[in-house]
Amino acid sequence: DSGVTQTPKHLITATGQRVTLRCSPRSGDLSVYWYQQSLDQGLQFLIQYYNGEERAKGNILERFSAQQFPDLHSELNLSSLELGDSALYFCASSVEQAAGNTIYFGEGSWLTVV
């Protein structure tokens, strides 16, 4: 158990809908990262937050947004869903942003868009 908790574990929704994925980082971790894992694209970095502020953006679509709340949990919002958004979405956390710090991953949220 990494200490990073993601909900829901599985989600099936229709095209055009909106979903919210939730992440609780490890106790004491200030950085939260979101990744998307799909068969064709591999592991893609989406966005990073540090202590409530956005710190880095990766390949995140405009239809996707995220935030980190004062209690440090984070939510990833996916809207106007398309079939191609079906993927495993990982949240990860680390204490801070130093390069050598270990980043711990949750078990992921499986999103299926039908």
Added chain:
Amino acid sequence: GDSVTQMEGPVTLSEEAFLTINCTYTATGYPSLFWYVQYPGEGLQLLLKATKADDKGSNKGFEATYRKETTSFHLEKGSVQVSDSAVYFCALSKAGTALIFGKGTTLSVSS
């Protein structure tokens, strides 16, 4: 930009065989290097890491050495087990940046 390249899989081995999974990177500055493992149906777990040149990371019989001169971080294990069957990801990070992953290498070990 920074990137990580891993050998294409799948890698299929018999139990007790020697394992090498090649990983090379392209990065400016001084990245830290990582190997993560993803067992079937699970999330990613850190396997080992190295934060500077010539460091050797090791865990559970796996080893990798940070070679700056060849920009490599190859994963090795002397004797694999069936329980090592998983997907292995090489990754790098620099201060203030998220992990950049390779595409992953699937390892299948048969008894």
